[in-house]
Amino acid sequence: MGYSLSVSMVVILLVALILSAFRILREYERGVVFQLGRFWKVKGPGLILVIPGLQQMVRVDLRTIVLDVPTQDVISRDNVSVKVNAVIYYRVLDAQKAIIQVEDYHAATSQLAQTTLRSVLGKHELDDMLAERERLNADIQKVLDAQTDAWGIKVANVEIKHVDLDESMIRAIARQAEAERERRAKVIHAEGELQASEKLMQAAQVLAQQPGAMQLRYMQTLSAIATDKNSTILFPMPVDLLSGIRVVKE
CATH class of the missing domain: 4.10.270 (Myosin, subunit A)
Structure with missing residues (x-):
């Protein structure tokens, strides 16, 4: 009796272990699999197998993430203090780099966006911030994209929302x-x-x-002047007429 109970428990544990090895990843998800602590491969989407105790998996979302950059105090090139906030759109292109190269890619991108926003806008005057936002957006996006490329992240767009004075x-x-x-x-x-x-x-x-x-x-x-009855017109006599009168008198 005790032996059969032990066998049943072992069978149940084995079945539970096998079931727990199966994972389902959605179309926009990838699984970074580590085997005995070493990177093995990136799996997904669909049904994948992860051996419990031997392998570990980290899920990575490949959808575009909207990052709201908190309001930053910026001193412009012409020494004007303004408050600026922005929004950044980025996504993970390389799940392996996003997990291995940086501890928390979301937090790292947020901090990098804040410092880049202050440094780039600090090189421009206030008139540029108010009138040339598209050019400033492109400059910030270019700098962020270059620095996050090593993390497997693509910064698609940057938009400055408000410049408060x-x-x-x-x-x-x-x-x-x-x-x-x-x-x-x-x-x-x-x-x-x-x-x-x-x-x-x-x-x-x-x-x-x-x-x-x-x-x-x-x-x-x-x-034209005579139409106004309140006007007094002084009509000058031509000089030629006066010369004619003088000749007659003589």
Whole structure:
């Protein structure tokens, strides 16, 4: 009786051991298998066999991971303090490197993203952070991708979400924008005056070729002024007419 019970227990243990050796990996998962502490191979997806006590497996997710970089205090090249946060999209390309080359690839990528964000943005001025985000995103992505390549990680995209300024800097930027608009208005007004003077010079040259045209233009101006009954018109007498009267008297 005792012998049969022992055999039954052994059989049950063997069956449980065999069942525990089978693992199922999803399509987006890979298993990094170690045999007696040494790397053996990367398995999956599907049904795989891992010998208990002899082999160990570490699951690795190959899907794209969205990493939210915490807000970082950045001092720009023109000595302006801003708060910047970003989001990074990356995925594991080589499961073996991601497990063997770095202790925790997710934490390592997060810390590297924070330091890279501060160092890259610190080389640019505030105007670049506000107006050229696409170029800055590409620069940060390039640096991160190069440094994480040894970990088997591909950084696909980097997006700067917010650049927060303090109230004093916002007021300074508003004053700068207002001064810029005033400068443009003055330039446009000056260009208009220049174009108007050029047209007047051309008109004067045309009128000078025909003396009668000047008189007609003068009469048109008087006619336009006469429409306003509140205006007093002083009509100058031509010098030629006065010379004629003087000759008659003599």
